Amino acid sequence: MMEQGLELEQISEPVREHDAVAALERAFGDPWDSANPLGFTAILAADERAEMLAAGERMLDELGVNAEFVPREYGGRLHRLDRMMEIWRAVFRHDPCLGLGYGASSLIAAVNVWTAGSTAQRRRVAELLLRKGKLACAYHELEHGNDLARADFEAMPHDDQLLLNGGKQVIANIERADAFVLYARTDRSSGSRSHSQLLVEKSALAPDSVSYAPRFASVGMRGVPLGGIALRDCPVAANSVLGTAGRGLETALKCFQVTRVALPGMFIGILDTGLRLTLRYARQRTLYGKPILDLPQTRAVLSDAFADLLLCDCFTTVVARSLHVVPGAASVYGAAVKYLVPQLLIDAMSSLSAVLGAQFYLRDGEHALFQKLLRDLKPAGFGHAARVTCQMTILPQLPQLARRSWLNADPAPAAIFQLGQDLPPFSFQRLALSAGGQDPLSGSLTAAVAQLRREHQQPDIVALGQVFVDRLRTLKDVCAELPPSELSVMASPRSYRLSAHYATVLAASACLNLWLHNRHHPDPFLRDPAWLQVVLHRLRARLGQAQPPAPAQFGARLLAELLERQQDSLGFDLAKRRLPGWGRSHLNSPQSKESHDANC
Structure with a gap:
């Protein structure tokens, strides 16, 4: 070790x-x-x-x-x-x-x-x-959910200290953490400057002022200690406050721009293993006298799930890299990632469960890990910040984005798409509360389509890219005129759909440009437009357009790549790293002689 x-x-x-x-x-x-x-x-x-x-x-x-x-x-x-x-x-x-x-x-x-x-x-x-x-992050109060502005936990001045009073719930590692970041009310008046964040070391707390709640029972992430803490008249040093008092909400909103990208990017590993388990199963199980891997429906589910994994990796990777280069747009891009990627991952895993049939919910046996992965993935959609909260981050910024950026923004620097290109160091201090109408990723979409058109290359991809440019044009016309009543939590479902479609357009730009800027990459699969064709077709479907799926040969190309990577113990994401622990010895285990039931 x-x-x-x-x-x-x-x-x-x-x-x-x-x-x-x-x-x-x-x-x-x-x-x-x-x-x-x-x-x-x-x-x-x-x-x-x-x-x-x-x-x-x-x-x-x-x-x-x-x-x-x-x-x-x-x-x-x-x-x-x-x-x-x-x-x-x-x-x-x-x-x-x-x-x-x-x-x-x-x-x-x-x-x-x-x-x-x-x-x-x-x-x-x-x-x-x-x-x-x-470390633990003590934000959550069950009574208020994601509404941080209403948090009741208090850290009020007392002499030259702060007195902590209140409770926090469903906090990972709160009991065993060495220190925790605490979100607390430091001013009883209303307004956005009434809360602060504190760095609290457990060793400095008076033991008789602290109590812990039993673990909250959960469906997924059973092993993670999700506990609660209550503090009563617990003194801490006044210099425990992070930054300027009263700016806790501001700090939280900036930090979400990082974690809303990083966590979904990590959760992609769950789908990677879910795909491996399903491939293993599809090779072993037979139905109607042949491996279920030979069934067209099974092959389609596998190739689509692989496409969704690549899509999620493209979007999270491009946005993560953009935070280094154009951090001013991070408030919108981070929210778009957290809105779209968890749902794509969950949908892909749910589709794979249909291939596994009755095996997917069994808690023992050769494929028992799948049900754990599916349960553990579900919190990606609501944990830390719910998907609808991310839409609420995007909504108020849509009119300014429509007026200042869409269809006329300069494209993003090529470095955010070039996988081999190094980046300047990331600076947390450059994060901003609002994008201020900046959206270079939409500029990159229009620029990419225009470039391919000039080059007279890939007409099918040009046509697909134009679908998203046209949707951006429609969004521009509609969002520029949105009234204030449609920019708040009380907005109509139609306005929430606008934010969803915008996130989809950003994802399409990330995928198209990542392929475009890596056409000389050493990996021939990454250079191949087949994966991009499938990804863009799937994103187009999320715009509500009733269109045929990608041509079958592109799905077949993805499936061939997937099987080759499994055979060679390679990761299914963009990096395609060799995975030394996942050897070949288990690929050819004896096939079950039993035919699987119709559930598969």
Whole structure:
């Protein structure tokens, strides 16, 4: 283990960054080996006990992966958001509970400190994480849900301190965290400056003023300790506040721009494994005398799920990279990712469950992991920030975007699409509350279609791209005239659909431009327009247009690539990394002699 830890520690040099995923995969080992303490058997057993996988946490400790959440200037390895997502995607590929309960919980808290904390607070959090500590983010109050402006928990001045009073619920790791970021009311008057964020170390709390609620029972993420905390007249130092008092909501909204992209990007690992399990099943099971992999419907479901995985990776990768280069647009782009990607992932996994039939909900047996993955994926749609909340972030900005950017914006810098291109360091301080009408990604859509038209290349892709340009033109005409009543939580369903269609147009731009700017990439599949054809057809369907699916030969090309990657133990995402633990030995296990029932 320690040799693997040293290998991961040495990846700070850019030339070795690709080793991080391989090091994690080697540490996890063969997931199909029932004797592997980090394999699927052990992961499922921990899920049945509603516990974190202790061996997994020890392994991640030894690898020092918390360093991926700490900026380089404070001794960590965080300098590229897309790289961080890919590394933690490897953890989600094996056990989403480890991904959330060990990793993402600390990330959600830490970004608030990197954004608004003092130098001393940042150094302290960096020290905690690099020493294998854990953070929690105490935002949630069940009574108010995602409405942070109404949070009741108080941190009121008392002498030269603050007194904490109130409760927070459904908080990952709250009882075992070394420190937590607390969202609290610091002014009893109404308004947007009535709340602050505090960095609270558990060791500084008076024990008799703190109590913890039992774990909240959940359908998914059973192993993640989702608890609650109550504090009564609990004093903390006045300098616990992150940044300026009264700007807690502002800090939270800025930080959401990062986590709304990073978490969906990590959750893609769940669909990766779901696809592998379904492929394994489809190779083994027979129906009507042949493997169900030979059935056209099965092949279509598999290729479509692969297309959706690529779509999600394109969108999250491009937006993550854009935060480095055009961070001013992050409020819109992050919300669009969180709105669209979780639903695509959930829909793809649900489609795969139809291939598995009765096997998909069994909690034991060779394919039992699938039901856990499906349960663990569901919180991606509402956890941390609900999808409808993301639409509410986009809605008020639509008129300004329509007037200032759509159809006349300059395209985004090519670097956000070029996978081999390095990026400037990410700066949390450059995040803004509003995009201010900036939308270079829509400018890139119109520019890409125009470029392909000038080149007289790929007429089918030009035609598909034009569909999204035309929809953007329609959105421009409608959104520019939206009245104030349609820009709030009380907006009509029609206005919410406008935000959904806009997110779809942004995703189409990300996919089209990623393909366009990587036409000389060493991976021939990435250069092949077949995957883009399928992705754009699927996105077009989300605009409500009744159109035929992509031609069958494109789906066949995707399925061939999928089967080849499974055979060669390669990731299903854009990076296509080799996954050392997922060997070939289990691909050719004896096929079941039993015909599967009609549920498949």
